[in-house]
Amino acid sequence: MRLPGRADRDHRRLPRSWDVIPWVGTAGILASALACPRAAHAQPAAPTPPPPVVAAIAVPSAAPAVDEAGAQCHRGWATDVYKAARPSVVRIDSIEGEGAGFIAFAPTFVVTAFHVIALGRPLTITASDGTRQRASVVAIDADHDLAVLELEHPVAGAAVLRIQNQAVAVGTAVLAIGHPFALASKHEKKLSGLLAWTATQGIVSDQNDEFLQVDAAINPGNSGGPILDCEGRVLGVVSQKARAEAIGFAVPIRHAETLAKAIGHQPAYEGHWTGDGFLGIPIQVDRSYTWVGVAAGVGGIAHDRWATRLVGGLLWATSTPGTSPVSSAPNSGPVLSSTGFRVLGELDETYRGLVSSGTFPVYLLAGLGVAATYDHLSQTTLGQASVSPTCAPAESLACEKIIATTTHQSTGRVWPMAKVGILLGPLEVTYAFQVNVDSFADSENRVLVGFNY
DSSP: OOOOOHHHHSSSOOOOOHOOOTTTHHHHHHHHHHHHHHHHHSSSSOOOOOOOOOOOOOOOOOEEETTTTOOOEOTTHHHHHHHHHHGGEEEEEEEEEEEEEEEETTTEEEEEEEGGGGGGOOOEETTTSSSEEEEEEEEEEEGTTEEEEEEOOOOOOOOOOBBSSSOOTTEEOOOOOTTTTTTTTHHHHGGGSSSSSEEEEEEEEOOOOOOOEEOOOOTTTTOOOOETTTOOOOOEEEEEEOOOTOOOEEHHHHHHHHHHHHTTTEEEOOOOOEEEEEEEEEEEOOOOOOEEEEEEEEEEEEEETTTEEEEEEEEEEESSHHHHHSSSOOOOOEEEEEEEEEEEEEEEEEEEEEOOOOOEEEEEEEEEEEEEEEEEEEEEEEEESSOTTTOOOSSSSSGGEEEEEEEEEEEEEEEEEEEEEEEETTTTEEEEEEESOOOGGGGEEEEEEEEEO
């Protein structure tokens, strides 16, 4: 219902006094003539102006709301639509969080937003009565952010929601049902029973071929839920919101109708490729050095299961003074100092086993790969040298002096490696055993701690 604004009031013609009470002026003149007959015959008396009249402004009584499309919304429609549609709205739990969906087209089909199920991991569907079951993804339309799931069995007491696929007028009254921030109710006892199957009311604010814009409150957890009109018909599927108040977007339901025709013609969806970045601190240990540095990597993850990653790093090392592992010069003695600089490169293929989902999903990691290193080592050792070629006897203390000798060595090597680790949300810790194929005893151990983004 559109309430009259200022422009409506300015153009409303208020009734004039003679339109409302035309007898007031005449009665005044007759009363004056009777009271003063001479004056009336001698000279007509000026007519007495009518008293001011205040026009009463009619206040419209409460009436059923009518949207711009002409559908009549009866009083209390939002409550009735919510009660009827609630059993047909489900909660979808995935490792990315929680989303919503609704039963459409058939008792075992659930329509939702594609980004809710994009990773392709197993999905848990929870009905309003608390029952749970698994679902598989049978059709996707990533361009329109839509997906259709197939349940193991129908939800008891849930009906297939009707759809309204015709053009929707701006101003149409709508109701959104979903689970905004529902995870909070699992961790805060005071919120128990709230945030799931939440209803918000508004209107269609605007539209184009891709989206319906609505002012009903939309938040994380509403994604995939239905936008319903006052007759309980689905107009759209919640997709996203703007970073502003009361601006949300839903995909028109006609796009979901088109997607439903692809059921049985698309292969089962199990996920897609996503990009992956990494920043971390590698620590490598061999028999002579402990290497510490920084590393960065890029890669891709297939179906949230197989990760391929290339990592590069720079490491530095010092070693405890002792026998030189580098210098083999004659008469070389104890090592005074030993430093190293290493360029590291790794390429690996890792399987990510999902242990638990939630706010911070936990994965166990196992993989194989290859590492390449280029080392530049510098060592300073003590040694002896002759004072002079002519000094005699040559081996006497008088003919020898102590000198410090610095040696440099650069080596490159390729290391086959195996790795295991754990991924807790963005935090990754992995251990790798890098094999020296020339000397197994000189194999290295590597620990990598970092963050994925």
